[in-house]
Amino acid sequence: xxxxxxxxxxxxxxxxxxxxxxxxxxxxxxxxxxxxxxxxxxxxxxxxxxxxxxxxxxxxxxxxxxxxxxxxxxxxxxxxxxxxxxxxxxxxxxxxxxxxxxxxxxxxxxxxxxxxxxxxxxxxxxxxxxxxxxxxxxxxxxxxxxxxxxxxxxxxxxxxxxxxxxxxxxxxxxxxxxxxxxxxxxxxxxxxxxxxxxxxxxxxxxxxxxxxxxxxxxxxxxxxxxxxxxxxxxxxxxxxxxxxxxxxxxxx
Ligand SMILES: [Zn+2]
Numbered sequence: 001x002x003x004x005x006x007x008x009x010x011x012x013x014x015x016x017x018x019x020x021x022x023x024x025x026x027x028x029x030x031x032x033x034x035x036x037x038x039x040x041x042x043x044x045x046x047x048x049x050x051x052x053x054x055x056x057x058x059x060x061x062x063x064x065x066x067x068x069x070x071x072x073x074x075x076x077x078x079x080x081x082x083x084x085x086x087x088x089x090x091x092x093x094x095x096x097x098x099x100x101x102x103x104x105x106x107x108x109x110x111x112x113x114x115x116x117x118x119x120x121x122x123x124x125x126x127x128x129x130x131x132x133x134x135x136x137x138x139x140x141x142x143x144x145x146x147x148x149x150x151x152x153x154x155x156x157x158x159x160x161x162x163x164x165x166x167x168x169x170x171x172x173x174x175x176x177x178x179x180x181x182x183x184x185x186x187x188x189x190x191x192x193x194x195x196x197x198x199x200x201x202x203x204x205x206x207x208x209x210x211x212x213x214x215x216x217x218x219x220x221x222x223x224x225x226x227x228x229x230x231x232x233x234x235x236x237x238x239x240x241x242x243x244x245x246x247x248x249x250x251x252x
Contacts, residue, residue, distance in 0.1 A: 002035045005033045005034075005035055005041065005113075006033070006041055006054050006057065007054070008033065008114070008199075008200040009031060009032070009033040009041055009057065009114065009200065010052060010053065010054050010056075010057075011200065012031060012033075012114060012116060012200035012203055012204055013031045013043065013049045013052045013056075013116075014049065014050060014051070014052060015204050016029065016031065016049055016116050016118050016203075016204065016207060017029065017048060017049025017050030017051070017052065018050050019050060021120075021211075022120065022121045023118040023119070023120040023207060023211065024049050024050070024118045024119055024120075026048065027045075027046050027047065027048060028049070028118070028119050029043075029049050029116070029117055029118040029119060029192070030042065030043040030049075030097040030099050030100075030103070030117050031043050031049065031114075031115065031116050031117065031203075032100075032103040032107065032114070032115045033113060033114050033115075033200070034062075034107045034112070034113045034114075035059070037062075038061055038062050038063055039059055039060065039061055039062065039088055040059070040060060040062060040103065040104070040107050041057040041058070041059055041060075042057060042058060042060055042096050042097055042100050042103050043056060043057055043096075043097045044056055044057060044058050044094040044095065044096060044097065045094070045095040045096065045097050045098060046095075049118075058087060058089070058092055058094050058095075058096050059087070059088040059089055059092075060086040060087060060088060060096050060100060060104070061086050061088055062104045062107055062108055064082065064085055064086040065082060065083075065086045065100060065101050065104035065105075066101070066104050066105055066108065067082075068082045068101065068162065069101065069105060069162070069165060069166055069169060074162060076161075079101075079161055079162055082101075083095060083096050083098075083100060086100070086104075098160065098161055099117060099160070099161075099164075101161070101162065101165040102117070102164065102165050102168055102194070103115050103117075105165055105168065105169050106168075106172070106194070106196060109182060111182050111198060112182070112196045112197065112198065113197070113198045113199065114196075114197055114198070114199060114200045114202065114203045115194060115195070115196050115197075115203065116194070116195045116203040116204070116206075116207055117192065117193065117194045117195075118192055118193055118195075118207060119191070119192035119193075120192070120193060120207070120210065120211040120214065121211075122211055122214035122215040122217075122218050123187070123192065123193050123210055123211050123214040124191075124192055125214065125218050126214050126217060126218065127187055127188065127189055127190060127191065127192065127193075128189075128190055132154070132187075132189050133154050133156070133189070135217060135226070136152055136154040136187045137151070137154065138226070138228035138229070139151075139228065139229050139234045140213060140216065140217060140226055140227075140228055140229060141213070141216075141229070142229075142237045142243070143209065144209060144213045145234060145237045145238050145243070146237070146243050146246055146247050146250065146252075147184075147205055147206060147209040147247070147250060147252050148184055148185050148206055148209055148210060148213070148252075149181070149183065149184045149185070149238070150179075150234050150235065150237075150238040151175070151179060151183070152183060152184070152185040152186065152187050153168075153171050153172055153175045153183045153185070153186040153187065154171070154187050154189070155167055155168055155171050155186060155187065155188045155189060155191075156189050157188075157189045157190040157191065160191075164188070168186060168188075168194075171186070172186065182196070183196065184196055184197065184202075184206050184252060185206055185210055187210075193207065193210050195207045195210065197252060199251060201251040202251055202252045205250060205251060205252050206252060
């Protein structure tokens with residue numbers, strides 16, 4: 001079971017880190033996959049997504065990582081200690097990625113099994129722009145809705161690590177309360193994308209679509225700017241039975 005998960009995680013990570021996709025370079029981005037209720041694999045700090053092997057992942061405990069989110073006294077030292085204590089394999093010397101807490105809090109939702117966090121170029125053009133929040137709130141074509149859902153979560157820039165993990169947790173909770181569904185994409189201002197799914201394929205599909213749509217939106221600014229879809233049309237696509245069928249076939 002855990003070997004099959006790891007194999008899919010390696011393939012997904014290499015796909016996302018492949019140089020021609022420009023989603024992540026050097027040590028950028030990180031990926032994870034849940035093994036059971038409390039354990040998951042996450043990229044070890046300093047490894048490269050595009051060339052990662054199974055040895056590039058460490059096994060960590062969800063419950064040991066999420067307690068710190070409610071500890072008001074937690075600081076940088078606490079984070080270092082918790083990341084170390086969360087390692088499941090005895091004698092493990094590698095460190096999990098600094099964004100491991102983010103993965104842990106999201107993998108607590110049973111619907112998510114794979115997560116891919118990347119810094120795609122066009123997506124980051126939008127997320128580093130003055131219009132980031134406004135653009136993330138909109139939908140521009142039906143295929144975007146089929147793959148990415150009718151809305152994404154927007155997270156303003158905050159200190160990476162613990163503060164960011166708390167902010168993401170809060171924003172995701174609010175999204176679920178308001179929309180009644182789990183988000184498929186989280187867009188972090190001045191940072192990048194988190195794609196979430198119950199399969200590795202869902203994560204690569206969501207990442208591919210996010211980046212393609214971002215490229216289209218950036219391009220529209222040379223022709224008067226984007227023409228977003230009216231909310232009524234977005235809802236229509238999101239709820240149409242044939243589009244739900246297409247969603248299933250695509251694997252998101
Ligand atoms: Zn990042």
